[in-house]
Amino acid sequence: MGLLERRFPTEVKDAIANYPAGREASAVLRLLFLAQAAYGRVTPEAVAEVATLLDMDPTQVQGVVGFYSLFKEEPHGRFVIHYCTDLPCILRGAGAFLPEVCRAFGTKMGETSEDGLFSLEEGMCLAACDRAPMMQVNLEYMHDLTPDSLNAIVRGLREQAAADPAPAAPYGYGPPSEITEGS
Numbered sequence: 001m002g003l004l005e006r007r008f009p010t011e012v013k014d015a016i017a018n019y020p021a022g023r024e025a026s027a028v029l030r031l032l033f034l035a036q037a038a039y040g041r042v043t044p045e046a047v048a049e050v051a052t053l054l055d056m057d058p059t060q061v062q063g064v065v066g067f068y069s070l071f072k073e074e075p076h077g078r079f080v081i082h083y084c085t086d087l088p089c090i091l092r093g094a095g096a097f098l099p100e101v102c103r104a105f106g107t108k109m110g111e112t113s114e115d116g117l118f119s120l121e122e123g124m125c126l127a128a129c130d131r132a133p134m135m136q137v138n139l140e141y142m143h144d145l146t147p148d149s150l151n152a153i154v155r156g157l158r159e160q161a162a163a164d165p166a167p168a169a170p171y172g173y174g175p176p177s178e179i180t181e182g183s
């Protein structure tokens with residue numbers, strides 16, 4: 001049994017049970033998010049486990065991973081921040097606010113903070129232009145950012161990470177699960 005199934009046995013079973021026999025492959029996105037949380041990123045082992053669970057070819061699963069930017073194959077921080085730098089947000093001050101974002105998360109654009117918590121990435125339009133500056137943290141939108149609200153958000157994320165060191169299912173990034181082979 002792989003890390004995904006051992007870390008999230010109920011979630012895996014429920015995801016597959018949502019689909020009729022012969023259509024189990026429809027659970028591939030859900031299982032990949034769970035695998036990402038279990039393995040910390042979508043490793044080749046994670047792809048292989050998802051493929052086995054869904055009776056798919058690993059190449060098909062890999063194709064899904066490559067299509068969606070929310071799946072990360074390289075190591076990332078616990079929280080992936082997509083800060084929107086598309087034109088409408090820039091016109092509403094997102095560019096001028098970017099140094100504040102880098103300061104608050106302790107990293108440069110395209111990099112991960114030294115403590116491994118935050119990976120900062122440029123986001124394309126996230127369909128919330130009227131509330132810029134805005135960002136997506138894992139899957140959660142955060143709007144109308146100010147220095148004060150940003151500091152509060154970062155504080156909250158740090159507290160969340162300290163209270164629950166394992167990445168949250170199903171959208172967590174970060175270090176692999178504490179469960180190890182043979183446990």
Ligand code: FES
Binds near residue numbers: 089127
């Ligand atoms: S351009 Fe940033 S949300 Fe649309």
